[in-house]
Amino acid sequence: MHRNVSVGSTGCQDRSNCPLLLARFHARVQVQLRPSVLDPAGEATRAAAGRLGVAGLQSLRIGKAVELSLDAESEAQAREQVQLLCDRLLANPVTENWTMSLEERKA
Amino acid sequence: MSVGIVVFPGSNCDRDMAWALEGVLGLSTRFLWHEDTGLEDIDAVVLPGGFSYGDYLRCGALAGHAPLLHAVHAFAADGGPVLGICNGFQILTEMGLLPGALTRNRGLHFICEPCQLSVNPGRCRLLKDYSDGDRATFPIAHGEGCYQCPPETLVELEQNGQLVLRYCRNPNGSVLDVAGVCNEQGNVLGLMPHPERACDPLLGGQDGQALLKALLG
Numbered sequence: 143m144h145r146n147v148s149v150g151s152t153g154c155q156d157r158s159n160c161p162l163l164l165a166r167f168h169a170r171v172q173v174q175l176r177p178s179v180l181d182p183a184g185e186a187t188r189a190a191a192g193r194l195g196v197a198g199l200q201s202l203r204i205g206k207a208v209e210l211s212l213d214a215e216s217e218a219q220a221r222e223q224v225q226l227l228c229d230r231l232l233a234n235p236v237t238e239n240w241t242m243s244l245e246e247r248k249a
Numbered sequence: 250m251s252v253g254i255v256v257f258p259g260s261n262c263d264r265d266m267a268w269a270l271e272g273v274l275g276l277s278t279r280f281l282w283h284e285d286t287g288l289e290d291i292d293a294v295v296l297p298g299g300f301s302y303g304d305y306l307r308c309g310a311l312a313g314h315a316p317l318l319h320a321v322h323a324f325a326a327d328g329g330p331v332l333g334i335c336n337g338f339q340i341l342t343e344m345g346l347l348p349g350a351l352t353r354n355r356g357l358h359f360i361c362e363p364c365q366l367s368v369n370p371g372r373c374r375l376l377k378d379y380s381d382g383d384r385a386t387f388p389i390a391h392g393e394g395c396y397q398c399p400p401e402t403l404v405e406l407e408q409n410g411q412l413v414l415r416y417c418r419n420p421n422g423s424v425l426d427v428a429g430v431c432n433e434q435g436n437v438l439g440l441m442p443h444p445e446r447a448c449d450p451l452l453g454g455q456d457g458q459a460l461l462k463a464l465l466g
Contacts, residue, residue, distance in 0.1 A: 179397060180422060182357045231314070234307055234343065236350035237397060 164213040167220040171242045173233045174205035208232055211247065220244060250465045251277040253291035255321070255337075257312050258283070262298035262334065262445065269445035269461055270295075276465055283315040293330040293464035294321055296337030298390070298443060308351065308393050309339030318344055330464055331437045332375060335391055338429070338439030347430050347439045348406065349398030355422025359392040363454070364442055365417040366428050371410025372435035378459040385456035387442035389420060389428075394441040396423035396430070409433060414440050 175181050181203050188202040214220035221244055233240040252270055256263050270276045301312035325331045325346055333341040341347040368383040370376035406412050414429030429440030444457025
């Protein structure tokens with residue numbers, strides 16, 4: 143495994159930027175309005191679905207999906223970075239919740 | 250004494266603000282590019298309306314991380330007056346200087362019309378020249394002005410006198426008709442309506458003058 147190479151033998155000065163020590167991860171972040179928050183766009187879409195003849199639709203809430211790939215030393219580090227991103231930028235904690243899935247992708 | 254007007258890519262009320270402050274009220278202003286890092290010789294900061302960064306991700310979300318806004322954080326913490334209008338209000342909530350968030354109007358439409366507001370200055374320094382119960386008419390122009398915050402925060406804001414501006418007729422679904430909120434210290438104010446469009450007598454109203462004048466005293 144490439145990540146088992148020691149820093150000394152790679153010739154890299156900086157561990158966090160050494161391509162031989164990093165693995166690539168793919169994350170999918172789902173951002174959703176909190177249940178208590180009004181979603182007028184979702185409501186309007188639900189009404190349009192009814193006009194299309196789709197019956198029985200009880201609720202429709204619109205969120206966002208963000209796909210990203212990042213290089214990190216470990217899955218734990220990748221997860222920490224994505225969590226920071228979600229908390230500080232991708233979702234607004236006042237109105238939104240987020241979930242994520244993360245997996246390593248072989249180059 | 251000078252008011253700094255922050256300009257983001259996509260700001261579109263920056264020049265209106267400069268006209269109201271400088272052309273109408275005779276206050277000195279300076280445009281500040283969002284990539285600047287300092288607020289030297291600036292005595293008050295305005296985050297104007299518009300569509301900073303194209304409203305990508307969420308309104309105000311990307312602007313909240315602009316380099317200049319680190320300086321605005323420190324400026325506000327030191328008690329400096331900060332006023333955010335429309336997109337500027339959205340930015341202030343996104344950067345955590347004001348509680349709550351602004352979401353899509355209840356009726357989904359972008360609304361552009363004069364709105365009568367009820368003023369409750371509370372501890373807000375920028376509203377010091379208004380009296381409790383005053384009515385002021387400022388135009389609104391927004392698609393995402395529905396103010397929301399957790400119920401416990403709302404109770405706290407009301408008790409602290411931070412819900413300083415309310416719509417007389419709620420246009421967008423905001424909780425408790427909230428149109429503007431100030432921080433606990435009273436030096437940061439965010440509002441969706443546009444006081445800079447209610448300054449020049451040629452435009453039909455001058456109710457916003459007292460708010461803008463208070464930026465420098």
